[in-house]
Amino acid sequence: MSKRVFGVDIGGTTVKMGFFSSEGDLLDKWEIPTRTENNGANILPDIAGSIRKKMDSEGLTENDIVGIGISCPGPVDDKGVVHKCVNLGWGNFNVGDEMRKNIDLPVFAGNDANAAALGEVWKGGGSGRENVVVVTLGTGVGGGIIINGKVLSGSQGSGGEIGHIHINDNEDEKCGCGNYGCLEQYASATGIVRLAGRKLASDSRPSALRDKTLTAKEVFDLAKDGDVLANEIVEEFGEVLGKGLANVAGVVNPELIVIGGGVSKAGQIVIDVVKKNYVKYVFHGSRGSEFALATLGNDAGIYGSAKLVIDGVKRA
Amino acid sequence: MSKRVFGVDIGGTTVKMGFFSSEGDLLDKWEIPTRTENNGANILPDIAGSIRKKMDSEGLTENDIVGIGISCPGPVDDKGVVHKCVNLGWGNFNVGDEMRKNIDLPVFAGNDANAAALGEVWKGGGSGRENVVVVTLGTGVGGGIIINGKVLSGSQGSGGEIGHIHINDNEDEKCGCGNYGCLEQYASATGIVRLAGRKLASDSRPSALRDKTLTAKEVFDLAKDGDVLANEIVEEFGEVLGKGLANVAGVVNPELIVIGGGVSKAGQIVIDVVKKNYVKYVFHGSRGSEFALATLGNDAGIYGSAKLVIDGVKRA
Numbered sequence: 001m002s003k004r005v006f007g008v009d010i011g012g013t014t015v016k017m018g019f020f021s022s023e024g025d026l027l028d029k030w031e032i033p034t035r036t037e038n039n040g041a042n043i044l045p046d047i048a049g050s051i052r053k054k055m056d057s058e059g060l061t062e063n064d065i066v067g068i069g070i071s072c073p074g075p076v077d078d079k080g081v082v083h084k085c086v087n088l089g090w091g092n093f094n095v096g097d098e099m100r101k102n103i104d105l106p107v108f109a110g111n112d113a114n115a116a117a118l119g120e121v122w123k124g125g126g127s128g129r130e131n132v133v134v135v136t137l138g139t140g141v142g143g144g145i146i147i148n149g150k151v152l153s154g155s156q157g158s159g160g161e162i163g164h165i166h167i168n169d170n171e172d173e174k175c176g177c178g179n180y181g182c183l184e185q186y187a188s189a190t191g192i193v194r195l196a197g198r199k200l201a202s203d204s205r206p207s208a209l210r211d212k213t214l215t216a217k218e219v220f221d222l223a224k225d226g227d228v229l230a231n232e233i234v235e236e237f238g239e240v241l242g243k244g245l246a247n248v249a250g251v252v253n254p255e256l257i258v259i260g261g262g263v264s265k266a267g268q269i270v271i272d273v274v275k276k277n278y279v280k281y282v283f284h285g286s287r288g289s290e291f292a293l294a295t296l297g298n299d300a301g302i303y304g305s306a307k308l309v310i311d312g313v314k315r316a
Numbered sequence: 317m318s319k320r321v322f323g324v325d326i327g328g329t330t331v332k333m334g335f336f337s338s339e340g341d342l343l344d345k346w347e348i349p350t351r352t353e354n355n356g357a358n359i360l361p362d363i364a365g366s367i368r369k370k371m372d373s374e375g376l377t378e379n380d381i382v383g384i385g386i387s388c389p390g391p392v393d394d395k396g397v398v399h400k401c402v403n404l405g406w407g408n409f410n411v412g413d414e415m416r417k418n419i420d421l422p423v424f425a426g427n428d429a430n431a432a433a434l435g436e437v438w439k440g441g442g443s444g445r446e447n448v449v450v451v452t453l454g455t456g457v458g459g460g461i462i463i464n465g466k467v468l469s470g471s472q473g474s475g476g477e478i479g480h481i482h483i484n485d486n487e488d489e490k491c492g493c494g495n496y497g498c499l500e501q502y503a504s505a506t507g508i509v510r511l512a513g514r515k516l517a518s519d520s521r522p523s524a525l526r527d528k529t530l531t532a533k534e535v536f537d538l539a540k541d542g543d544v545l546a547n548e549i550v551e552e553f554g555e556v557l558g559k560g561l562a563n564v565a566g567v568v569n570p571e572l573i574v575i576g577g578g579v580s581k582a583g584q585i586v587i588d589v590v591k592k593n594y595v596k597y598v599f600h601g602s603r604g605s606e607f608a609l610a611t612l613g614n615d616a617g618i619y620g621s622a623k624l625v626i627d628g629v630k631r632a
Contacts, residue, residue, distance in 0.1 A: 075601050078464070083601075131471040145567065147468060148394070154569020155447040158601025165566040166559055166597045177599060243482055250481040251461065251567045253470020281482045283493060285391050285399075285474025 004060060005309050006051050006068040009112060009301030010034060010043060012087040017050055018302030022066050022310065024123055028054075029302060039089035048102030066313055067106035069305030070095055071115035075157030080109040083157055108312040112301055114151045114160055116260070117144020119303030124296040125258040133254045134294065135162060135245065137263035137270075140176070141184040141191075145252055150311070152252075162248050163188070167240055186240040189263050192216040196233050205229060220266035234273055242277025249278070249286040260294025267293065320376060321625050322367050322384040325428060325617030326350060326359060328403040333366055334618030338382050338626065340439055344370075345618060355405035364418030382629055383422035385621030386411055387431035391473030396425040399473055424628040428617055430467045430476055432576070433460020435619030440612035441574040449570045450610065451478060451561065453579035453586075456492070457500040457507075461568055466627070468568075478564050479504070483556055502556040505532040505579050512549050521545060536582035550589055558593025565594070565602035576610025583609065 004027075007018035011034060019028040032050050035042040051068065055061070072095065074085030080096045095109035110118070117126075117134035126132040130149050136142040141163030145152040152159040168181035173194075175182040185191050193214045200210060207229035212218045222230035245257055257278075264270055271291045279287055296303055320343075323334035328350060335344040348366050351358040367384065371377070388411065390401030396412045411425035426434070433442075433450035442448040446465050452458040457479030461468040468475040484497035489510075491498040501507050509530045516526060523545035528534045538546035561573055573594075580586055587607045595603055612619055 143567075147463060152463060152468075152568060154602070155571035156569060156601060156604070158569040158599060159567070161566050161569070161599045161601055164599035165563040179597065179599075247481040247563055248567050250477050251459075251475070251564050252468060253472060253474040253477070255471035281495065283474060283477045283480035283495075285472060285477055286470070288472070 001064075003066045004058075004064055005066045005306045006054075007302035007304070007306030007309070008047055008068060008070045009115065009305055010047075010070065010072050010088065011112075012036070012073060015043070015047060016298065016302050017047070017054075018299070018306060019054060020306040024303070024306065024310070026299065026303070029299065034088065036087070036089050039091070040085070043088060044095070044099050045102050048099065051103060062105060065105055067108060067309040068099065068103075069115070069308040069312075070099065070107060070109045071112040071301050071305045071308075072109060073112050076109050076111045076153070077155070077157040078153050080107070081157075082109065106309070106313060108308040110151060110305070110308050111144075111153070111157055111160075113142030114144040114153060115304030115308060116142070116300035117146055117160065117258075117304065118151050118307050119296055119300040119305075120258050120260060120294050121146045121149070122307045123303050124300060125260070125292040125294045126256055129256045131252070131254045132256045132258060133162075133245065133248055133252060134258045134260060135241075136294070137188055137259065137261035139188060139190055141188045142261070143248075145248075145254075147252065162244065165244055165247060167244055183240065183244040187237060187244065187263075189216040189261075192219055192233065192237055192263065195236050199229055199233050199236075203229060216263050217266065220263075220269060224269060234269065238273030239277045242274045243281045245274065246278050246281035246283075246286075249289055250283045253286050254289050256290045256292060258292050258294050260296075260300065264293050317380075319382045320374075320380055321382045321622045322370075323618035323620070323622030323625070324363055324384060324386045325431065325621055326363075326386065326388050326404065327428070328352070328389060331359070331363060332614065332618050333363070333370075334615070334622060335370060336622040340619070340622065340626070342615065342619070345615065350404065352403070352405050355407070356401070359404060360411070360415050361418050364415065367419060378421055381421050383424060383625040384415065384419075385431070385624040386415065386423060386425045387428040387617050387621045387624075388425060389428050392425050392427045392469070393471070393473040394469050396423070397473075398425065422625070422629060424624040426467060426621070426624050427460075427469070427473055427476075429458030430460040430469060431620030431624060432458070432616035433462055433476065433574075433620065434467050434623050435612055435616040435621075436574050436576060436610050437462045437465070438623045439619050440616060441576070441608040441610045442572055445572045447568070447570045448572045448574060449478075449561065449564055449568065450574045450576060451557075452610070453503055453505065453575065453577035455504060455506055457504045458577070459564075461564075461570075463568065478560065481560055481563060483560055499556065499560040503553060503560065503579075505577075508532040508535055508549065508553055508579065511552050515545055515549050515552075519545060532579050533582065536579075536585060540585060550585065554589030555593045558590045559597045561590065562594050562597035562599075562602075565605055566599045569602050570605050572606045572608060574608050574610050576612075576616065580609050
C-alpha cells in the first residue's frame with residue numbers, strides 16, 4: 001500500500017477533510033464544523049481528532065502517513081506562519097508547531113486561495129502546466145499564482161491577492177478591504193450583482209432581469225438567452241476582469257489562466273468575454289496565454305493541501 | 317585564485333562586459349560596440365572574441381572560468397531561448413547554443429531588465445532580500461521580479477514587464493507597445509516630459525519650467541526648489557507609479573521595491589512621492605513593503621548576468 005496524505009481546507013463554517021493516496025488519488029472526503037469560538041482554539045485539535053479517527057478506522061499508524069496539508073483563509077508565509085485569519089479568530093502563529101501539539105505528523109500550511117490554485121494545477125483545469133494564474137470568482141475574488149509549479153506566497157503570504165488590485169479610479173463604494181475600485185467589486189458574484197443593480201437603475205430599457213432576484217447566475221443565464229442588458233453587464237464584467245488579468249499577466253507572464261469559483265459555472269461565456277478584453281489590454285509577450293475553466297470545484301483546496309505535503313516532503 | 321565569471325549586458329549600441337571573481341567582486345569592466353548589421357550575426361562572436369582576449373591577457377584557460385552570463389534586450393525564457401530582440405535584429409534561438417559555437421564555456425542567458433534586478437538584489441539596493449520588485453525608470457520603464465532570490469522569467473520570458481501594465485483608461489496617445497495608457501507613458505523619463513508638456517499647455521500659472529528644455533531631471537530639480545507646477549507634475553508621476561506598483565505588489569507581495577534608472581537619480585523625492593501613493597492603493601497585506609533606491613547604476617546588468625552564472629552552475 002502506498003502511504004497516505006491528508007489534505008485539509010479550513011473555511012469559516014466547515015473544515016473540508018480529504019484522504020489521499022501519495023499519488024494524489026482522493027480516497028475519501030468529509031467535513032467537520034469549524035468551531036470559531038475562543039479565537040478558534042478548537043479548530044486544530046478538532047482536525048487532529050478527525051484525522052486520528054480516520055487513521056484508527058483504516059488501521060493506520062503515523063508511519064503510514066506522509067503528512068497533513070492545511071489551507072487557511074488568511075495569509076500564510078513560506079515558513080508556515082499564518083498572519084491573522086479574521087474569519088477564524090486566529091492571530092499570528094506557526095500552524096505546524098500548533099498542530100503537532102495534537103498529532104505527531106509533518107504539517108505543511110498555506111493560504112486557501114493559493115492551495116486551491118495548486119490543486120487545480122496538479123489535478124484540475126491547469127493540469128500539466130508550470131506557470132499558471134488561477135482566479136476564483138466566488139463571493140469575493142481570490143487568486144493563486146503558480147510559478148515553475150510552486151505557489152508564489154510572497155514575503156508575508158499575500159501573494160496572488162489579485163481580488164484587490166486597483167481597477168477603477170471613479171468608484172465611490174468601499175471594498176471590503178477598505179480601498180475603492182478593487183477588481184473584487186466588479187468580478188465577484190457580489191460584484192456582478194452590484195453591476196447589474198447599477199445598470200438596471202440607470203437604464204430604462206426592458207430586461208427580464210427586472211423580474212428576477214438578481215444573482216450572477218441569472219445575469220449569465222439571461223445573457224445566453226439574448227437579453228440585451230444582461231449582455232451589457234456581462235461585457236462590463238469581462239472588461240474589468242480582462243483588464244485586471246492583463247495586468248497580472250504583465251507581471252508573471254503565465255502560460256495559462258484558470259477561472260474558477262461559482263461564477264465560472266456559467267461556462268465558456270465567461271472565458272470568451274474575459275479573453276476578448278484580456279488580449280485588448282495585455283502586453284504582447286503575454287497575448288498567447290491560454291484560458292481554461294477550473295474543474296475541481298470545492299475540492300480544489302483539499303487537493304492543493306495534499307500537494308503541499310507531497311512537495312514539502314520532497315524538498316525537506 | 318578563485319575562478320572567474322564573465323557578466324555581459326547587450327544593449328542596442330554597446331555591449332557592457334564585466335569580469336568578476338566567483339564571489340561577485342567586479343575586477344574589470346569595459347565596453348565593445350554592438351554590431352547590429354546582418355541581423356546582429358556578429359554580436360555573439362564579438363563577445364566571444366572579447367572574452368577570449370581578456371582570458372589570454374590574464375593567462376586564463378577554460379578551466380579558470382565558471383561561465384558567461386549574457387543579458388539581452390528582449391524576452392528570454394528559463395531555457396535560455398531568446399524570443400526576438402528587435403533592437404539587435406535577433407529572432408528566436410538558444411543563446412547558449414549559439415555562443416558555444418564560438419567559445420566552449422557554460423552560458424546562462426536572461427532578459428536585461430530581469431538581470432539588472434537580480435544584480436541589484438545581489439549586490440545593490442536590494443542586497444540580502446529574497447522577494448523584491450525592481451523598477452527601472454529610464455527612457456522606458458523596465459521591471460524585474462525576484463521571488464525567493466530567483467528571477468521570475470515567466471512562461472515566455474516576459475515576466476516583470478511592468479512598464480506595460482494598464483493604468484489609464486482615458487489615454488489617446490499610443491504607447492510604443494501599441495496599447496494605450498501603459499505605466500511607461502507616465503513614469504519613464506519620456507513619460508514625465510510628456511506629463512510636463514501637457515501640464516504647461518493646460519495650465520496658465522507661471523513656472524520656471526516654461527523657460528527650460530523639458531527633462532525629467534529639470535522637473536524634479538524645480539520641484540525640490542518649490543516650483544508649484546513642477547511639484548504637481550511630480551505628484552501626478554507618483555500617483556501613477558504608486559498605483560502601478562501597488563498592483564504589482566498585489567500579485568507578488570514583495571518585501572522591498574527598488575527604484576532605479578535615470579529618473580531615480582532625483583533621489584529621496586522619488587521614493588517619497590511614490591510610497592505615499594502606493595500605500596493609498598495597495599492591499600493591506602503588502603502595505604509594509606519597503607522602498608529603496610538602486611545603487612549599481614549601469615553596472616546592474618553585468619552584475620546580474622554574473623549572478624545568472626553562479627546560480628545556474630549551482631543548480632546544474
